[in-house]
Amino acid sequence: MPPAMEKALQLKTAELEKISHIDYFNIAISVDCVIFGYDEKELKVLLIKSDLEEFSGLYSLLGDLIRPDEDLETASYRILKERTGMDDMYLEQVHAFGGLDRHPSGRVITIAYYSLIDIKHQKLQLSHNELSWHPVHEIKKLAFDHKLILETCLGRLQQQVLDYPVIFNLLPEKFSLRELQELYQAILGVELDRRNFRKKIVIKDWLLDIKEIENDVPHRPGKLYKLKPELKKKNGKKKFSATVR
Amino acid sequence: MPPAMEKALQLKTAELEKISHIDYFNIAISVDCVIFGYDEKELKVLLIKSDLEEFSGLYSLLGDLIRPDEDLETASYRILKERTGMDDMYLEQVHAFGGLDRHPSGRVITIAYYSLIDIKHQKLQLSHNELSWHPVHEIKKLAFDHKLILETCLGRLQQQVLDYPVIFNLLPEKFSLRELQELYQAILGVELDRRNFRKKIVIKDWLLDIKEIENDVPHRPGKLYKLKPELKKKNGKKKFSATVR
DNA sequence: TCAAAAGTGTTTTGTGTACACCCATGC
DNA sequence: GCATGGGTGTACACAAAACACTTTTGA
Numbered sequence: 001m002p003p004a005m006e007k008a009l010q011l012k013t014a015e016l017e018k019i020s021h022i023d024y025f026n027i028a029i030s031v032d033c034v035i036f037g038y039d040e041k042e043l044k045v046l047l048i049k050s051d052l053e054e055f056s057g058l059y060s061l062l063g064d065l066i067r068p069d070e071d072l073e074t075a076s077y078r079i080l081k082e083r084t085g086m087d088d089m090y091l092e093q094v095h096a097f098g099g100l101d102r103h104p105s106g107r108v109i110t111i112a113y114y115s116l117i118d119i120k121h122q123k124l125q126l127s128h129n130e131l132s133w134h135p136v137h138e139i140k141k142l143a144f145d146h147k148l149i150l151e152t153c154l155g156r157l158q159q160q161v162l163d164y165p166v167i168f169n170l171l172p173e174k175f176s177l178r179e180l181q182e183l184y185q186a187i188l189g190v191e192l193d194r195r196n197f198r199k200k201i202v203i204k205d206w207l208l209d210i211k212e213i214e215n216d217v218p219h220r221p222g223k224l225y226k227l228k229p230e231l232k233k234k235n236g237k238k239k240f241s242a243t244v245r
Numbered sequence: 246m247p248p249a250m251e252k253a254l255q256l257k258t259a260e261l262e263k264i265s266h267i268d269y270f271n272i273a274i275s276v277d278c279v280i281f282g283y284d285e286k287e288l289k290v291l292l293i294k295s296d297l298e299e300f301s302g303l304y305s306l307l308g309d310l311i312r313p314d315e316d317l318e319t320a321s322y323r324i325l326k327e328r329t330g331m332d333d334m335y336l337e338q339v340h341a342f343g344g345l346d347r348h349p350s351g352r353v354i355t356i357a358y359y360s361l362i363d364i365k366h367q368k369l370q371l372s373h374n375e376l377s378w379h380p381v382h383e384i385k386k387l388a389f390d391h392k393l394i395l396e397t398c399l400g401r402l403q404q405q406v407l408d409y410p411v412i413f414n415l416l417p418e419k420f421s422l423r424e425l426q427e428l429y430q431a432i433l434g435v436e437l438d439r440r441n442f443r444k445k446i447v448i449k450d451w452l453l454d455i456k457e458i459e460n461d462v463p464h465r466p467g468k469l470y471k472l473k474p475e476l477k478k479k480n481g482k483k484k485f486s487a488t489v490r
Numbered sequence: 491t492c493a494a495a496a497g498t499g500t501t502t503t504g505t506g507t508a509c510a511c512c513c514a515t516g517c
Numbered sequence: 518g519c520a521t522g523g524g525t526g527t528a529c530a531c532a533a534a535a536c537a538c539t540t541t542t543g544a
Contacts, residue, residue, distance in 0.1 A: 026313045027273075027274050027311065027313060028272075029272055029274060029354055066272065066343070066354075068271045068272060068352055069345065070345075071343050071344050071345050072341060072342075072343035072354070093340060093341065095338060096317060096338065096341045096356045097317075098311070098316050098317035098356070099316050100314065100315075100316050107313055109274055109311075109317070109356075111341045111343075111354075
């Protein structure tokens with residue numbers, strides 16, 4: 001018996017004695033990452049072809065079992081690093097999913113995170129050629145309960161974009177207000193008025209005018225902005241002052 | 246080897262082979278419930294004296310390991326039922342906590358829920374005399390990482406009370422607007438203007454005037470209200486239309 | 491000179507907030 | 518009649534939404 005299991009036998013909880021102790025360790029724990037990207041004016045998610053027979057032909061989120069010596073965030077960052085080559089990505093825990101039959105091979109409880117990444121970022125290396133980006137709104141069916149997980153994470157993202165400067169993780173460092181507006185529209189699924197959008201963004205005081213303009217556009221170039229550096233923390237939304245309500 | 250563990254060996258994940266398979270089952274999973282109540286104009290939480298030596302003298306949240314044959318919500322409801330005698334309580338998942346050293350007896354990942362209950366409800370039976378209600382704002386130290394869990398759940402509750410009619414689970418069926426306002430104040434930790442509060446509540450259209458008035462009050466009695474029955478679902482905030490923002 | 495998008499301001503409407511008085515009841 | 522909270526309305530500030538024209542650039 002491995003030491004951690006021995007240790008756990010010392011746990012005192014109300015009902016522990018009613019069930020064979022070893023059964024409590026028949027549950028595996030995984031992390032699944034919904035990795036959002038933005039390209040061609042669409043919100044996309046990074047998926048992999050499922051390697052389970054039960055789900056042949058279906059795609060699934062990127063996930064892995066949690067190792068005994070790593071905490072939840074460490075596991076998530078490991079998956080991101082392994083799959084994309086990047087670290088220091090924005091990451092946020094969303095929800096735990098623990099349905100009895102969610103995994104065909106056994107009981108697996110998963111903790112879902114979402115992550116935001118610039119698809120065009122030079123460091124992004126999709127190590128595995130079974131990985132591919134899929135437009136979020138065109139996804140019909142995924143392996144496991146991953147469609148539900150995706151929808152839950154999208155909902156959380158939609159809640160957060162209005163109050164916290166997280167969206168910039170989906171854009172290159174320099175961007176125009178048009179690109180930013182198109183991104184909001186893609187995430188929220190609404191059309192926004194250009195003038196009102198600009199006013200609202202200015203009020204939030206997130207942007208730095210870097211005194212450059214677009215080039216290579218077949219029309220009048222727009223000004224470029226950066227996210228203010230002090231807001232650039234990849235994780236920990238607690239650092240931003242939430243909107244007072 | 247128990248069957249679920251055998252099954253799990255079939256799991257194919259990127260890094261599985263690098264670590265002894267059995268280690269993946271050295272992680273236990275629990276549920277912890279932050280059970281909020283409201284009494285004497287204070288928000289309270291139901292705690293139990295910790296039965297671990299390491300935490301002697303400290304209180305902890307109510308929790309238990311998840312059984313192999315129950316899903317997360319089932320485990321939470323079981324704990325609520327066992328400890329309070331009530332079922333059909335409002336319950337909401339908040340966050341998973343998985344720090345390596347959060348449990349002194351071994352690796353335990355916990356999924357935190359918060360629950361709302363009317364302390365005065367006739368069916369509430371605290372089965373175990375080590376259970377007691379503690380004012381949330383006076384709690385300084387708890388066993389494990391339960392202080393952090395409590396704060397996280399309180400934060401979530403504070404977010405939700407403004408947009409969803411969840412707070413009524415903390416009140417008796419009939420209540421006055423004064424009681425409701427005092428409850429909001431206790432949760433949010435702010436003073437509210439009485440006239441503005443009433444306007445805001447009326448707009449939300451959550452309340453039913455039941456044409457009764459308080460008695461036993463040493464002043465002019467206020468009107469009594471109920472939550473509209475169609476909003477009374479104990480769980481599933483998805484049923485309420487979220488505030489458009 | 492045309493196409494495409496940038497940039498900009500005013501009006502209206504709704505919401506949040508601050509604030510004061512009279513009323514009904516129990517004691 | 519006094520203490521206590523119940524019940525109500527108005528004015529101001531700010532935010533959100535609707536809406537159109539001129540400017541700049543590349544092709």
